[in-house]
Amino acid sequence: MKCKLCNNKAAINLRAYNTSLCKAHFLSFVEKRVTETIRKYKLLNKGDSVLVAVSGGKDSLSLWHILTKFGYAPEGLYIDLGINGYSDRSLKKVLSFAKEVKARLWVVSLKEIFGLGIKELARVLKRPYCSACGTFKRYLMNRISMERNLRVLATGHNLDDEVSSLLGNLLYWKEEYLWKKNVVLEEYEGHLAKKIKPFFLISEREIAAYAFLSGIDYIYEECPYSVGAKTLLYKEILSRIEDQSPGTKLMFLKGYLKRLKAEKEGREQGPVSYCTICNYPSWGQKCVFCSLTERLDIPYKFEYKEYDFSK
Ligand code: AMP
Ligand code: FES
Numbered sequence: 398m399k400c401k402l403c404n405n406k407a408a409i410n411l412r413a414y415n416t417s418l419c420k421a422h423f424l425s426f427v428e429k430r431v432t433e434t435i436r437k438y439k440l441l442n443k444g445d446s447v448l449v450a451v452s453g454g455k456d457s458l459s460l461w462h463i464l465t466k467f468g469y470a471p472e473g474l475y476i477d478l479g480i481n482g483y484s485d486r487s488l489k490k491v492l493s494f495a496k497e498v499k500a501r502l503w504v505v506s507l508k509e510i511f512g513l514g515i516k517e518l519a520r521v522l523k524r525p526y527c528s529a530c531g532t533f534k535r536y537l538m539n540r541i542s543m544e545r546n547l548r549v550l551a552t553g554h555n556l557d558d559e560v561s562s563l564l565g566n567l568l569y570w571k572e573e574y575l576w577k578k579n580v581v582l583e584e585y586e587g588h589l590a591k592k593i594k595p596f597f598l599i600s601e602r603e604i605a606a607y608a609f610l611s612g613i614d615y616i617y618e619e620c621p622y623s624v625g626a627k628t629l630l631y632k633e634i635l636s637r638i639e640d641q642s643p644g645t646k647l648m649f650l651k652g653y654l655k656r657l658k659a660e661k662e663g664r665e666q667g668p669v670s671y672c673t674i675c676n677y678p679s680w681g682q683k684c685v686f687c688s689l690t691e692r693l694d695i696p697y698k699f700e701y702k703e704y705d706f707s708k
């Protein structure tokens with residue numbers, strides 16, 4: 398198999414694009430597509446202060462790598478969920494990556510705040526682990542972005558994450574979530590950071606290859622609580638469809654984005670209410686984070702650590 402561009406040995410075959418590329422051409426192919434996404438959807442402007450949420454996995458570390466390469470000098474945020482062994486191993490990867498790119502890293506730990514890890518917190522809330530985890534992660538990412546004045550929050554969500562959650566929303570007609578998914582969510586009146594997903598149109602396989610070929614040292618294992626999650630089943634099914642008809646996933650998501658534009662026209666952003674304790678957006682009077690600290694009856698201790706490798 399030869400690279401379509403230079404005839405050297407190909408490192409990857411991209412059936413959705415009907416091409417094969419060598420290492421150098423593949424890396425620049427991915428970077429070019431990220432640049433196009435950033436430009437087309439107006440994700441970033443020069444001089445933006447960016448916080449990248451990093452889990453230690455291939456997607457978020459590749460994103461940190463690419464945004465650093467593009468000159469945005471992002472800082473990182475790691476949320477320690479207190480999952481036995483897994484969280485420590487992930488943090489180690491994140492710390493050594495932060496050292497490598499000479500960046501500042503923020504680390505917030507659920508155990509340090511609540512004295513409990515995500516498993517125990519989900520039990521208190523009577524919610525499935527992944528759903529409680531998502532709520533905490535969104536809250537912490539947003540709050541720390543705003544507190545650090547890093548007004549653009551970037552996550553490593555990829556094409557496969559997005560199509561699988563889109564399929565889930567369609568299967569169960571979760572219309573309340575369906576039209577909320579986007580490449581970019583704008584900042585909201587000093588309460589919500591601008592949220593961007595530069596890998597929205599890049600597949601998991603492409604990112605895995607990008608991380609591997611760039612020599613990024615990431616954690617291979619998945620979160621132990623994700624075993625059996627529906628999104629993994631949807632990913633598997635969609636990959637089988639992709640095998641039979643390359644390009645389907647990308648078409649599905651691009652079609653969604655086109656319809657989203659029409660859906661949003663004429664619609665105003667719904668009123669957001671604010672937590673009476675922390676003043677960050679919430680569904681009810683109090684946000685989940687503050688309700689929980691009250692329910693657990695522990696003193697409110699919102700803190701996180703700074704590791705500055707930029708000097
Ligand atoms: P996931 O929800 O695990 O599919 O992750 C989606 C994105 O959320 C990742 O690409 C990261 O940008 C971010 N993320 C997930 N877990 C963490 C974490 N523990 N700390 C910081 N960011 C995270
Ligand atoms: Fe959230 Fe596993 S429960 S990453």
Ligand code: ZN
Nearest residue numbers: 400403419422
């Ligand atoms: Zn080549």
Ligand code: ZN
Nearest residue numbers: 672675684687
């Ligand atoms: Zn609150």
